[in-house]
Amino acid sequence: MSSGDVLVWYFIDTGPPGPYWTKWSRRPGPECFSREKESAMARNIVPKEQDYSQWYLDVIRASELADYAPVRGCMVIRPTGYALWEAIQRAFDEAFKESGHVNAYFPLLIPSSFLEKEAEHVEGFAPECAVVTHAGGDDLEEPLVIRPTSETVIGHMYSKWVQSWRDLPILINQWCNVMRWEKRPRLFLRTSEFLWQEGHTAHATREEAMEETLRMLEIYRRIMEEHLALPVIAGEKSEGERFPGADNTYTCETMMSDGKALQAGTSHFLGQNFAKAFDISFQSQEGRQEFAWTTSWGVSTRLIGAIIMTHSDNDGLVLPPRVAPVKAVIVPISTDDAVLQERLLPRAKELADRLNAHLGPRSVAVDTQFHLRPADRFFHHLQKGVPLRLELGEKELAALSVRSVRRDTADKRDLSWEGLEGAVASILETMQADLLAKAREFRLARTRSVETFEEFKERLDREGGFLEAYFAGGKAEEKAIKEATMATVRCFPLDDDSRGTCFFTGKKDAKRAIFARAY
RNA sequence: CGGGGCGUAGCGCAGCCUGGUUAGCGCGCCUGGUUCGGGACUAGGAGGUCGGAGGUUCAAAUCCUCUCGCCCCGACCA
Numbered sequence: 001m002s003s004g005d006v007l008v009w010y011f012i013d014t015g016p017p018g019p020y021w022t023k024w025s026r027r028p029g030p031e032c033f034s035r036e037k038e039s040a041m042a043r044n045i046v047p048k049e050q051d052y053s054q055w056y057l058d059v060i061r062a063s064e065l066a067d068y069a070p071v072r073g074c075m076v077i078r079p080t081g082y083a084l085w086e087a088i089q090r091a092f093d094e095a096f097k098e099s100g101h102v103n104a105y106f107p108l109l110i111p112s113s114f115l116e117k118e119a120e121h122v123e124g125f126a127p128e129c130a131v132v133t134h135a136g137g138d139d140l141e142e143p144l145v146i147r148p149t150s151e152t153v154i155g156h157m158y159s160k161w162v163q164s165w166r167d168l169p170i171l172i173n174q175w176c177n178v179m180r181w182e183k184r185p186r187l188f189l190r191t192s193e194f195l196w197q198e199g200h201t202a203h204a205t206r207e208e209a210m211e212e213t214l215r216m217l218e219i220y221r222r223i224m225e226e227h228l229a230l231p232v233i234a235g236e237k238s239e240g241e242r243f244p245g246a247d248n249t250y251t252c253e254t255m256m257s258d259g260k261a262l263q264a265g266t267s268h269f270l271g272q273n274f275a276k277a278f279d280i281s282f283q284s285q286e287g288r289q290e291f292a293w294t295t296s297w298g299v300s301t302r303l304i305g306a307i308i309m310t311h312s313d314n315d316g317l318v319l320p321p322r323v324a325p326v327k328a329v330i331v332p333i334s335t336d337d338a339v340l341q342e343r344l345l346p347r348a349k350e351l352a353d354r355l356n357a358h359l360g361p362r363s364v365a366v367d368t369q370f371h372l373r374p375a376d377r378f379f380h381h382l383q384k385g386v387p388l389r390l391e392l393g394e395k396e397l398a399a400l401s402v403r404s405v406r407r408d409t410a411d412k413r414d415l416s417w418e419g420l421e422g423a424v425a426s427i428l429e430t431m432q433a434d435l436l437a438k439a440r441e442f443r444l445a446r447t448r449s450v451e452t453f454e455e456f457k458e459r460l461d462r463e464g465g466f467l468e469a470y471f472a473g474g475k476a477e478e479k480a481i482k483e484a485t486m487a488t489v490r491c492f493p494l495d496d497d498s499r500g501t502c503f504f505t506g507k508k509d510a511k512r513a514i515f516a517r518a519y
Numbered sequence: 520c521g522g523g524g525c526g527u528a529g530c531g532c533a534g535c536c537u538g539g540u541u542a543g544c545g546c547g548c549c550u551g552g553u554u555c556g557g558g559a560c561u562a563g564g565a566g567g568u569c570g571g572a573g574g575u576u577c578a579a580a581u582c583c584u585c586u587c588g589c590c591c592c593g594a595c596c597a
């Protein structure tokens with residue numbers, strides 16, 4: 001996170017309230033829900049059981065993660081959403097650096113001829129490219145494509161940088177925006193412009209490149225599980241789902257709380273395709289001229305969508321503590337203004353300082369919205385997904401404690417000021433683990449093994465979720481299944497070596513595949 | 520791009536079919552009072568010219584034409 005943050009997590013004195021405190025509107029609850037019975041439920045969010053898409057959009061609006069931009073398909077990532085992205089970036093960036101990668105930046109504009117150098121690549125991306133044809137008041141001699149991904153420019157540069165086997169491997173990553181003109185945008189999941197990270201590596205041997213491809217897939221899996229609490233299935237993509245220009249594509253697939261699949265990240269083994277197209281060649285130790293082997297891998301702001309759809313509930317956003325911009329909020333409560341100002345607030349600030357020293361700067365906020373009633377203040381933090389609320393009232397003041405309330409379970413505990421840092425850290429860790437476990441259980445409960453196409457269709461219509469089956473079909477069979485059921489091959493899980501009879505073609509020795517309807 | 524909805528105050532909507540007083544309602548917002556440990560109540564108040572353009576008419580949010588945009592469902596995708 002850069003300094004000079006727009007976010008004002010912590011405003012005690014005067015000054016303008018930061019975005020964290022901004023107001024949002026309520027929406028009258030749906031008529032079908034009685035006010036009395038559902039009084040604990042958010043009125044500005046449609047229950048997910050009623051309309052999942054609307055629920056998703058409502059959660060984003062209520063938590064102020066993003067808003068629609070004036071250009072169709074584009075979104076504004078609001079301060080809270082961006083802070084979340086920064087936390088995600090930190091987790092991945094750290095892991096990339098630990099594994100020897102370095103960051104660099106390549107340009108937004110790519111000569112359109114570059115795209116055309118790799119046949120499958122153009123075919124795959126041409127339809128969704130935005131092209132600049134006019135600049136400086138004139139038509140451009142050669143149109144410039146706004147990068148949909150950067151294999152081509154980077155290939156061009158690597159060609160210049162690589163001469164000898166001693167120049168390899170090149171392990172570069174870049175954080176940037178890309179543009180893919182989308183027919184049907186959806187906040188975070190599919191926007192025309194999105195933020196991501198793209199790693200591009202070049203190696204001397206096939207083995208080394210393949211190793212890199214799988215290494216990055218594993219890093220993705222680990223960070224997604226450990227930091228984002230997203231249980232993922234790491235696997236290989238089918239022929240029909242491969243990245244345009246790749247020999248193999250590997251993926252981290254995760255299940256959303258409506259049972260649909262979401263591809264959370266991909267790692268591609270590009271073989272020598274781009275090396276040949278861009279002439280990334282080198283003289284080997286033995287003196288031969290050889291083409292390099294390249295990989296690319298990326299995760300995007302789609303991960304925010306995954307977090308929302310995995311953990312959130314009908315009250316609003318739920319964030320895994322490790323990536324939550326604000327991990328806990330201290331809420332001083334009293335009807336007596338003097339007590340509030342003179343006794344509770346100084347104590348709250350002091351506790352926040354201690355917690356921040358322990359959990360990291362700015363990870364704990366003090367709620368000073370004293371013009372609101374406690375219930376309203378609680379609700380604000382609840383909707384924004386703050387993992388832990390720490391209530392500090394006169395009772396707690398007398399008992400030298402705070403009352404903690406977990407966002408995901410509403411579990412309440414009284415924590416002594418003494419050793420508060422450890423207690424809070426421990427609750428946050430438990431919550432982090434619980435979210436992952438809960439999501440994993442959900443996925444397991446919604447995963448079924450099927451033997452026949454009949455059973456496949458029946459299960460899918462009845463319960464959705466993931467379907468495991470032995471599958472040996474090619475592009476044609478994938479297409480047929482998709483047309484009949486809307487489900488696609490999500491991946492062939494790497495941790496499943498078993499072989500069986502294909503449920504669709506009847507062929508022997510088929511690999512285990514996961515099918516699902518996907519985002 | 521195909522199918523379905525819809526654009527009226529910050530948000531959610533009614534009004535439009537059967538054109539005509541200062542365009543309504545709920546939430547939110549501002550001010551006061553009572554409240555105050557998971558979305559309070561009350562009194563008063565600010566805020567829209569009805570997506571845009573053109574047309575019909577004495578008169579249009581309401582009728583006609585065109586246009587822009589949004590959302591949902593599909594084909595395509597991180």
